Amino acid sequence: MAFISRGFHGRRPSAGTKLPPGQYETTGFPVLSAGPTPRIRQDDWKLSVTTEAGKQHVWDWAGLMALPAESPTVDLHCVTKWSKFGTEWQGVSLDVLLADVETAAEHVLVTSYGGYTTNIPLADLVDGKAWIAYGYGGSDLAPEHGGPARLLVPHLYLWKSAKWVREIELRPSDVPGFWESAGYHNYGDPWREQRYQGD
Amino acid sequence: MARAAIPGRLGDRLRWRTAEVTGRRVESATAVTLTLDLPGWPGHLAGQHVDVRLTAEDGYSTQRSYSIASAPNGRSLDLTVQRTSGGEVSPYLVDELVPGDRLELRGPVGGWFVWRQQQTEPILLVAGGSGLVPLMCMVRAREAAGSRAPFRLLCAARTPSDLLYRSELRQGAPGLDTTYLYSREAPADSPRPPGRIAPEDLVRSGWPPDFEPTCYVCGPTAFVEKTAAYLVLLGHAPERVRTERFG
Incomplete structure (x- = not known):
């Protein structure tokens, strides 16, 4: 027989919203990170894409700003159980950044200022599914939320959307990142509730 | 990191x-x-x-x-x-x-915000409100393991009656120094006037950075953001400052 929590009634999500299993809706914007927030000035910021052949493509802040911007409105799902609907971002699609990059790699390791890492299949970063985001709600992205710029991959749990992004490394083989090495799921699809290894 | x-x-x-x-x-x-x-x-x-x-x-x-x-x-x-x-x-x-x-x-x-009994370096624990819970687990695990790692615990709470584990903390343990930081209302005999955590609190009651302590900070987001930033400003290496937040 299915488990019932005696006396628990709960709160249903508002009409028209659909929550992934185990999640609840928040209207705040909680912060999750494993250490102090790195303070990176826009002038010091650089992003590189490195191919498996060792070729590097580098953008500085002015270079990023010169690229065509998009304003995606997306839902966020954090493995710590909160979901936030309809968040409005400004940023550059990974399709733009990867347009001139020659690669046969299928795996990506993303590294942040501060040393955080996360791994993602390349297929999950292309075709309009991922951005380098530098604006949130019409303002600069705050440092505690990953500013000056973070990866945004909203169809996966939010730990994949690395804050303070510094490098996107295209790799022939997969390598687990920070949380993926600590027992969290390698892929992290919230709709399949892939929180931990084995889920 | x-x-x-x-x-x-x-x-x-x-x-x-x-x-x-x-x-x-x-x-x-x-x-x-x-x-x-x-x-x-x-x-x-x-x-x-x-x-x-x-x-x-x-x-x-x-x-x-x-x-x-x-x-x-x-x-x-x-x-x-x-x-x-x-x-x-x-x-x-x-x-x-x-x-x-x-x-x-x-x-x-969770495999990052943890203390293991093999760790012998000085430990700084900074708790905001119910952020004390995982840090109290570390204090208890230290005692249960018979560890002699020196611990300093800074407990921030709004008022004395908001503080968790009061009697157990008052009883204390050898090698554990506990300091209370009340933000709204402090006991009459408290040497520190009520107020939010400040860099001086971490200087006075924490460890000098050259002791290379591992620091664990847990509490509400604003508390953790501020405390972790202060620790880095005071010279603690960012990779030695581990954080966990709620809210």
Whole structure:
């Protein structure tokens, strides 16, 4: 027989919203990170894409700003159980950044200022599914939320959307990142509730 | 930031378990500690958490994470839960559950915000409000393991009556220095006037950076953001400052 929590009634999500299993809706914007927030000035910021052949493509802040911007409105799902609907971002699609990059790699390791890492299949970063985001709600992205710029991959749990992004490394083989090495799921699809290894 | 060390039992599916509530202790006006009996519990590291799942009669289900408060102790586990006003889950856990009730959970989870008894370096623990829970687990695990690692604990609370684990902290332990930082209202004999945590508090009651302590900071986001930034400004290496936040 299915488990019932005696006396628990709960709160249903508002009409028209659909929550992934185990999640609840928040209207705040909680912060999750494993250490102090790195303070990176826009002038010091650089992003590189490195191919498996060792070729590097580098953008500085002015270079990023010169690229065509998009304003995606997306839902966020954090493995710590909160979901936030309809968040409005400004940023550059990974399709733009990867347009001139020659690669046969299928795996990506993303590294942040501060040393955080996360791994993602390349297929999950292309075709309009991922951005380098530098604006949130019409303002600069705050440092505690990953500013000056973070990866945004909203169809996966939010730990994949690395804050303070510094490098996107295209790799022939997969390598687990920070949380993926600590027992969290390698892929992290919230709709399949892939929180931990084995889920 | 170093690669997180891999905890044990990796590859095992974290399966849902049914715990029985065997005890309920009031910690403050808004917090209780639930003692759970968990047959087959594999043990945990100090600082880890569990996921709790509540299911209503119509099948609606939701989950939250709670830090473990007790040192590893066989199949018994303490969770301290602070009631969030207007919350969906914490009022149920704090006000509704009584001994004999059952609760679904899985874990332990988390391999970064943990203290292991092999660590011998000085430890700084900085707690804001119920952020004390995983840090108290470290204090208890240190004592249970007979560790002599020097610990300094800074407990921030709004008023003395908001403080969790009061009598246990007052009793203290050899090698553990505890300092209280009250933000709204301090006892009359307190040497520190009420106020939010400031760099001076970390200088006076923490460790000098050249002692290379590992620092654990847990509490509400704004508290953790500020405290972690102060520690880095005071010269602590960012990779030695581990944080966990809620809200």
